[in-house]
Amino acid sequence: MSNFNYKDYIQDHLLNINGYKSLTYPKELSDFIKLDGNENPYGPSxxxxxxxxxxxxxxxxxxxxxxxxxxxxxxxxxxxxxxxxxxxxxxxxxxxxxxxxxxxxxxxxxxxxxxxxxxxxxxxxxxxxxxxxxxxxxxxxxxxxxxxxxxxxxxxxxxxxxxxxxxxxxxxxxxxxxxxxxxxxxxxxxxxxxxxxxxxxxxxxxxxxxxxxxxxxxxxxxxxxxxxxxxxxxxxxxxxxxxxxxxxxxxxxxxxxxxxxxTEYLNDNVKKIIETRNNFINQLVDITNITPIPSEGNFVLCHLNKGANTDFHKFMYDKKILIRIYSDAILAKYARISIGTTDNMQKVLNAIEEWDKK
Ligand SMILES: Cc1ncc(COP(=O)(O)O)c(C=O)c1O
The missing domain is CATH 3.40.640.10 (Type I PLP-dependent aspartate aminotransferase-like (Major domain))
Structure with missing residues (x-):
C-alpha cells in the first residue's frame, strides 16, 4: 500500500468545496411540466x-x-x-x-x-x-x-x-x-x-x-x-x-x-414567453399566499406567504410540476417558476389556486 494522500497534491482551497448542485430531473419527462431550469418550452428552431x-x-x-x-x-x-x-x-x-x-x-x-x-x-x-x-x-x-x-x-x-x-x-x-x-x-x-x-x-x-x-x-x-x-x-x-x-x-x-x-421563429417564441409571463404575474395577484415579483426574465420569483418552500415544492411535484427552490436563507420564502407554454402555465395556476386554498 502506498501512502498516497490526495490532499498532498490538490490545492487546499479545493478540498472543501461542495459542488454546484446541478438540476436532477426524472429521465422520462413526458408526465412532467419542467419549470425548474429557465429553459425554453418551445425548444430550438x-x-x-x-x-x-x-x-x-x-x-x-x-x-x-x-x-x-x-x-x-x-x-x-x-x-x-x-x-x-x-x-x-x-x-x-x-x-x-x-x-x-x-x-x-x-x-x-x-x-x-x-x-x-x-x-x-x-x-x-x-x-x-x-x-x-x-x-x-x-x-x-x-x-x-x-x-x-x-x-x-x-x-x-x-x-x-x-x-x-x-x-x-x-x-x-x-x-x-x-x-x-x-x-x-x-x-x-x-x-x-x-x-x-x-x-x-x-x-x-x-x-x-x-x-x-x-x-x-x-x-x-x-x-x-x-x-x-x-x-x-x-x-x-x-x-x-x-x-x-x-x-x-x-x-x-x-x-x-x-x-x-x-431569428423570426425564435423571436416569436420569445414574444409568447413574455406575454405568458406577464399574464401569469397578473393572474397571481388574486392568490393570497403567493406574491410574484415582476420579472424581466423567462421566470418569476414568487414570495411564499405561507408554509415552507419545501412543502410548496412537494405539493407542485406531486402535481408533476417541477419548480426551483433554494436552500440559501435569503431565498427561504421564495420559489422560482420558469415560464412554460400557455397551456402549461394554466395548469400551474390551477395547482397554485389549489395550494392557496389548502
Ligand atoms: C444568469 C445566468 N447566467 C448564465 C447561465 C448559464 O447559461 P448557459 O446555459 O449558457 O451556461 C444561467 C443559467 O441558468 C443563468 O441564470
Missing part, C-alpha cells in the same frame, strides 16, 4: 433539429469556430475578434474568472446576492475572494443599484436580468462603475426577455466592459451548451489563447449559426 439529425461526423473533432464567431459578430454588429465562445455562458464566466489575479491585495471580485450561484462557485474554485452585496428582493422600476468605493480596482459580475429576482441592473449604476475603471461583467443570459436593451453596444465605448450572452434560453439550446462573451479585442485574444480547444461541438456550432439565421 425546426431547422436546427433537421440539420443536426443529418450530421454524421461524430468521429471528427470539431471544426474551427471562425464561422460561428463571424455569424455572431454580424448579428451583434461587433468584430469576430471581440468574441470568446464557450460551452455555455457558464464556461465563458469560468474562463474569465480563471484568468483573474487571485491575490486578494491585487484583485477583488464583487456581485450581489441573491444571484446566479455559479458566480460564487466559480470564484471559489478559482481561489478568488468574492464579495456579495445583499439586495432587497423587491421590484424596482429602474433596476437594482450597485456602488463601490473600492481601491484597488475590482472586477464585478452582475446578471441583468438577474436570476432569480428578474431585475435588471440600473444603467446609471453600471456606467458609474465603468467610469471608475472597474472591470464590469454583465451576464445577459435573459436579455431577450427584457424590455431593456442589451449593453453589447457599450463594449465599443468601454474596454472594461464584458457582456455575456447564451443560446440556452432564447434559442432553446441549453442542452447543446453554447454561449459567448463580447469584450475588447486584447482581452478576447488572451482568453481565446488560454481556452481549451474543441469544447464546442460541431452540433452546437451548427445549431447556433442556424438559430441566428432563423
Amino acid at each position: 425546426n431547422k436546427v433539429t433537421d440539420a443536426l439529425s443529418n450530421r454524421n461526423d461524430y468521429q471528427l473533432y470539431p471544426n474551427s469556430i471562425d464561422e460561428l464567431k463571424q455569424t455572431i459578430a454580424d448579428y451583434l454588429n461587433v468584430q469576430p475578434s471581440n468574441i470568446v465562445c464557450g460551452a455555455g455562458a457558464d464556461a465563458v464566466i469560468n474562463l474569465i474568472f480563471s484568468s483573474l489575479k487571485n491575490n486578494y491585495d491585487d484583485m477583488q471580485l464583487a456581485t450581489i446576492t441573491p444571484t446566479f450561484g455559479m458566480y460564487k462557485h466559480d470564484a471559489m474554485i478559482n481561489n478568488i475572494d468574492i464579495d456579495e452585496l445583499e439586495q432587497e428582493i423587491n421590484y424596482r422600476p429602474n433596476g437594482y443599484y450597485f456602488d463601490v468605493d473600492a481601491e484597488p480596482q475590482i472586477a464585478l459580475i452582475f446578471a441583468s436580468p438577474n436570476n432569480p429576482t428578474g431585475q435588471i441592473m440600473e444603467k446609471d449604476s453600471m456606467l458609474k462603475l465603468l467610469d471608475k475603471g472597474h472591470m464590469v461583467i454583465i451576464d445577459e443570459a435573459y436579455i431577450k426577455f427584457s424590455q431593456y436593451q442589451s449593453y453589447v453596444e457599450l463594449t465599443k465605448e468601454y474596454s472594461n466592459l464584458i457582456v455575456i450572452q447564451t443560446f440556452s434560453k432564447w434559442a432553446g439550446l441549453a442542452g447543446l451548451r453554447i454561449g459567448y462573451g463580447i469584450m475588447n479585442e486584447e482581452l478576447a485574444s488572451t482568453l481565446n489563447a488560454i481556452q481549451q480547444p474543441y469544447t464546442i461541438t460541431n452540433y452546437a456550432m451548427e445549431a447556433a449559426i442556424i438559430s441566428l439565421n432563423d
Whole structure:
C-alpha cells in the first residue's frame, strides 16, 4: 500500500468545496411540466433539429469556430475578434474568472446576492475572494443599484436580468462603475426577455466592459451548451489563447449559426414567453399566499406567504410540476417558476389556486 494522500497534491482551497448542485430531473419527462431550469418550452428552431439529425461526423473533432464567431459578430454588429465562445455562458464566466489575479491585495471580485450561484462557485474554485452585496428582493422600476468605493480596482459580475429576482441592473449604476475603471461583467443570459436593451453596444465605448450572452434560453439550446462573451479585442485574444480547444461541438456550432439565421421563429417564441409571463404575474395577484415579483426574465420569483418552500415544492411535484427552490436563507420564502407554454402555465395556476386554498 502506498501512502498516497490526495490532499498532498490538490490545492487546499479545493478540498472543501461542495459542488454546484446541478438540476436532477426524472429521465422520462413526458408526465412532467419542467419549470425548474429557465429553459425554453418551445425548444430550438425546426431547422436546427433537421440539420443536426443529418450530421454524421461524430468521429471528427470539431471544426474551427471562425464561422460561428463571424455569424455572431454580424448579428451583434461587433468584430469576430471581440468574441470568446464557450460551452455555455457558464464556461465563458469560468474562463474569465480563471484568468483573474487571485491575490486578494491585487484583485477583488464583487456581485450581489441573491444571484446566479455559479458566480460564487466559480470564484471559489478559482481561489478568488468574492464579495456579495445583499439586495432587497423587491421590484424596482429602474433596476437594482450597485456602488463601490473600492481601491484597488475590482472586477464585478452582475446578471441583468438577474436570476432569480428578474431585475435588471440600473444603467446609471453600471456606467458609474465603468467610469471608475472597474472591470464590469454583465451576464445577459435573459436579455431577450427584457424590455431593456442589451449593453453589447457599450463594449465599443468601454474596454472594461464584458457582456455575456447564451443560446440556452432564447434559442432553446441549453442542452447543446453554447454561449459567448463580447469584450475588447486584447482581452478576447488572451482568453481565446488560454481556452481549451474543441469544447464546442460541431452540433452546437451548427445549431447556433442556424438559430441566428432563423431569428423570426425564435423571436416569436420569445414574444409568447413574455406575454405568458406577464399574464401569469397578473393572474397571481388574486392568490393570497403567493406574491410574484415582476420579472424581466423567462421566470418569476414568487414570495411564499405561507408554509415552507419545501412543502410548496412537494405539493407542485406531486402535481408533476417541477419548480426551483433554494436552500440559501435569503431565498427561504421564495420559489422560482420558469415560464412554460400557455397551456402549461394554466395548469400551474390551477395547482397554485389549489395550494392557496389548502
Ligand atoms: C444568469 C445566468 N447566467 C448564465 C447561465 C448559464 O447559461 P448557459 O446555459 O449558457 O451556461 C444561467 C443559467 O441558468 C443563468 O441564470
